[in-house]
Amino acid sequence: MCDSGSAPMIAPSILSADFANLGAEAEAVAGSGTNRADWLHVDVMDAHFVPNLTLGLPVVESLLKATDIPLDCHLMIEDPGRWAPPYAEAGAYNVTFHAEATDDPVAVARDVRAAGAKAGLSIKPGTPLEPYLQILRDFDTLLIMSVEPGFGGQQFIPEVLAKARAIRKFIDSEDLRLLVEIDGGINADTIEQAAEAGIDCFVAGSAVYGAADPGAAVGALRAQAAAARASAG
Numbered sequence: 001m002c003d004s005g006s007a008p009m010i011a012p013s014i015l016s017a018d019f020a021n022l023g024a025e026a027e028a029v030a031g032s033g034t035n036r037a038d039w040l041h042v043d044v045m046d047a048h049f050v051p052n053l054t055l056g057l058p059v060v061e062s063l064l065k066a067t068d069i070p071l072d073c074h075l076m077i078e079d080p081g082r083w084a085p086p087y088a089e090a091g092a093y094n095v096t097f098h099a100e101a102t103d104d105p106v107a108v109a110r111d112v113r114a115a116g117a118k119a120g121l122s123i124k125p126g127t128p129l130e131p132y133l134q135i136l137r138d139f140d141t142l143l144i145m146s147v148e149p150g151f152g153g154q155q156f157i158p159e160v161l162a163k164a165r166a167i168r169k170f171i172d173s174e175d176l177r178l179l180v181e182i183d184g185g186i187n188a189d190t191i192e193q194a195a196e197a198g199i200d201c202f203v204a205g206s207a208v209y210g211a212a213d214p215g216a217a218v219g220a221l222r223a224q225a226a227a228a229r230a231s232a233g
């Protein structure tokens with residue numbers, strides 16, 4: 001899915017937004033043209049799988065009424081087999097859960113897709129890609145974590161780019177329809193190396209919601225990624 005004809009996708013993470021004004025924060029990246037976010041990344045944390053607690057299904061249901069930007073729900077939770085399908089039923093566009101949180105990721109993906117959403121698999125920085133290569137046909141997205149999941153504003157871990165390069169090769173050789181996302185520490189200093197490694201969709205929290213103009217930050221990140229991708233060939 002990463003080809004010269006498609007613009008890099010930007011998914012602002014609402015983890016860095018003002019939680020008392022989520023509807024307005026979604027609208028801040030819903031402008032037109034290159035400043036419009038492709039997806040809104042929604043970080044669901046349960047204080048068990050990760051040491052932080054954010055929001056859950058009721059907030060996602062409210063966000064779905066507040067914005068027409070597709071919601072990219074990233075479930076950093078235990079027991080995704082139980083909790084992921086309801087996000088799909090509610091109307092999330094993409095529902096991503098962690099490989100480390102389930103023994104049967106394919107079954108969870110099947111249930112998410114049956115409930116009407118795209119299915120995403122996420123791996124932490126230290127989790128290898130190889131054990132999951134053969135199940136990626138059951139997924140629509142792969143989310144490579146470039147920080148330890150749990151908190152925004154952390155420093156990008158460049159070592160994960162080896163996984164991005166490997167999955168890009170695998171996608172091309174197997175002719176897979178899989179969109180590759182990266183999440184954590186993406187900003188003006190790091191997005192180019194991620195783009196060169198073959199990433200399709202860039203999640204950015206503090207770089208977007210910490211900017212004076214979040215919409216302009218989306219446009220600037222997309223332009224940087226596009227330029228880096230073009231110069232990488």
Ligand SMILES: O=C(CO)[C@@H](O)[C@H](O)COP(=O)(O)O
Nearest residue numbers: 015149150152153185205206
């Ligand atoms: O899932 C997570 C953290 O667990 C991410 O979505 C971060 O929230 C991204 O924030 P920045 O690193 O871009 O500030």
